[in-house]
Amino acid sequence: MLSETLQLACTDATPQFFGLFDTSVAPPLLFYAYIPIALISLVVGIFIFIKDVKGRSNRLFFLLAASFTLFIFNETQLWISVPAALVYFGWSLSLLLLLYIHFFSFYFAYSFVYGRDMTPFVKVVIFCIASPVILLLPTKFNVSIFDLDACEGITGGLWYYYYFVSCLTVTALIGLTLTTIFHRIKVQDRSSKKQSVYLLVATAVFLTIFSASYSFGEITGAFEINLVGPIGMLFFIGVLAYLIVQYQAFDIKLAATQALVATLIIIIGSQFFFVESSVNQVLVGVTFTIACIGGYFLVKSVMREIKQREQIERLAKDLAKANKRLRELDQLKTEFVSIASHQLRSPLTAIRGYASMLVDGDFGTFPEKARDALMRIDESSRFMAISIDDFLNVSRIESGSMKYEISNFSLADEISRLVDDLRPAAVKRGLVLTYSSKAETDTHVSADVGKLRQVVQNVIDNAMKYTPKGKITVTVADDAKAKKVRIIVQDTGIGMSEETAAKLFGKFVRASNANTVNVHGTGLGLYLAKQMLEAMHGTITASSEGDGKGSTFTIELPLAH
Amino acid sequence: MKLVSDWTLRCMYILTVVSIAALFYKVLWLGDYETFSEPTDETEILDIDSEM
Numbered sequence: 382m383l384s385e386t387l388q389l390a391c392t393d394a395t396p397q398f399f400g401l402f403d404t405s406v407a408p409p410l411l412f413y414a415y416i417p418i419a420l421i422s423l424v425v426g427i428f429i430f431i432k433d434v435k436g437r438s439n440r441l442f443f444l445l446a447a448s449f450t451l452f453i454f455n456e457t458q459l460w461i462s463v464p465a466a467l468v469y470f471g472w473s474l475s476l477l478l479l480l481y482i483h484f485f486s487f488y489f490a491y492s493f494v495y496g497r498d499m500t501p502f503v504k505v506v507i508f509c510i511a512s513p514v515i516l517l518l519p520t521k522f523n524v525s526i527f528d529l530d531a532c533e534g535i536t537g538g539l540w541y542y543y544y545f546v547s548c549l550t551v552t553a554l555i556g557l558t559l560t561t562i563f564h565r566i567k568v569q570d571r572s573s574k575k576q577s578v579y580l581l582v583a584t585a586v587f588l589t590i591f592s593a594s595y596s597f598g599e600i601t602g603a604f605e606i607n608l609v610g611p612i613g614m615l616f617f618i619g620v621l622a623y624l625i626v627q628y629q630a631f632d633i634k635l636a637a638t639q640a641l642v643a644t645l646i647i648i649i650g651s652q653f654f655f656v657e658s659s660v661n662q663v664l665v666g667v668t669f670t671i672a673c674i675g676g677y678f679l680v681k682s683v684m685r686e687i688k689q690r691e692q693i694e695r696l697a698k699d700l701a702k703a704n705k706r707l708r709e710l711d712q713l714k715t716e717f718v719s720i721a722s723h724q725l726r727s728p729l730t731a732i733r734g735y736a737s738m739l740v741d742g743d744f745g746t747f748p749e750k751a752r753d754a755l756m757r758i759d760e761s762s763r764f765m766a767i768s769i770d771d772f773l774n775v776s777r778i779e780s781g782s783m784k785y786e787i788s789n790f791s792l793a794d795e796i797s798r799l800v801d802d803l804r805p806a807a808v809k810r811g812l813v814l815t816y817s818s819k820a821e822t823d824t825h826v827s828a829d830v831g832k833l834r835q836v837v838q839n840v841i842d843n844a845m846k847y848t849p850k851g852k853i854t855v856t857v858a859d860d861a862k863a864k865k866v867r868i869i870v871q872d873t874g875i876g877m878s879e880e881t882a883a884k885l886f887g888k889f890v891r892a893s894n895a896n897t898v899n900v901h902g903t904g905l906g907l908y909l910a911k912q913m914l915e916a917m918h919g920t921i922t923a924s925s926e927g928d929g930k931g932s933t934f935t936i937e938l939p940l941a942h
Numbered sequence: 943m944k945l946v947s948d949w950t951l952r953c954m955y956i957l958t959v960v961s962i963a964a965l966f967y968k969v970l971w972l973g974d975y976e977t978f979s980e981p982t983d984e985t986e987i988l989d990i991d992s993e994m
Contacts, residue, residue: 385973386971386972387970466969466973467970469969470965470966470969470970473965477958477961477962481958504950504951507950507954508951508954511954515961516957516961518961518965519964519965519968526975526976526977526978527976527977527978529978529979530979530980
């Protein structure tokens, strides 16, 4: 039966292969454009499918590539077949394959963007739209009559329905693209949103070029225009390759490169069977060799890049883990210091109180030697209390629980009072402590008066500790133009190197020559001073002309409005 | 809903296979399709001869 129906042949062709095909009537572009593109898309589709057989997007892309390849082979068959029945069959089948290309394009784009299957409602709508084409496929609504002379099917009304469906698919894709752009779809991050938009645009462009060229060719009868259609698929594959390389969509960069190289080599190699002249054979041979060598190096470099990227990703993960652990440890340390300091503070208050009372003679008189010992206890416990306060302040600053009570006050008045309070201690050490004001304004600042006093006292205390003899001058000056006020504490002490001055405000940092004159000190005083001043929008800097040449500390605060 | 979701596309695929089989049977097996061919000049002359 089959052999009988194949007897009726188109009048414009003579069978050359197997009594069925005549390649002379087909345009050369058919072999050079259609078949390579179909092969490339099929190979890419297979590789994407193999990478994750169960992945929905992977499966759908494979089905799209398979539909496209089937369509191309069917088109090739239409061009080269001689029996009318075979051409008629292919012509009728074209509509179904076109429908499936649209269907899988949309389904793939939908699945890629949403990351899930279509809803039952969308599926039912698609079924309703597609079923007329499927049901009427073997009827005259598809191909009404066959022109034996031109070897063409005369298309029926169903084709106009298909043009409508193709417009509908492109519109749906544009709608999906706009929805993705305007944030209506929940996408994981910015890069996945970009991926979705690129893919949707590529799908829409592919279908537009493909449908437009095919429909135009069918309507006008200029079927050579149909050959332009696959360029859309090439564009689509190009965008997909970009997504794979740029965003590692489907995670198959290496596999895709290998697939593309293999396809390229197969296509170039297949030219050996077509070219006849020896010059062309040599040219194909050279191209084939270059493609093989280039492909080998391309695959190798991609492999190397992937290995490096994996290594970097692994290291970054380790680093992030280590960083997290460090933060946890730091937090634990801060908590530990805070708890320990609080625990130490209470008994220390008792020790200080009783030591002070003993020194003052509240419990009777003591021999001179015992008094000296008691005074040492008193002084050491005082230093210990200061150190504990420093530790507590550090833990408060680091945990962000330090409170500042901001008020407006005259800085010059406050510093003048502080210097008066500290003068007896300076005199006791044989030092001269002076205060002067060069301020032209009332030097009002907005700050925590207690904390600022603590900072300046710390700086003056330091100056006294590190100045064995000589004087300390405290000056308050303002700069009305810059709306700033400065406290300058200058001493004639041991000074410091430039290097030391630069890192003096770090945590637990002490000057290299500090131990020569002052054995006590945690290295936290200036660190705390800097932190507290910064919280009050101020700064502190240190300078010295060198070892033995004294130091200058400058505190700067903005003037209150 | 799951049943609808599962079976909608399955039905579409089954219909497709049936439809292709019908097309194959109708066109390639039975050769049941309409054709036309413009009569050649020779045929026309023959027709005129027969009429005469």
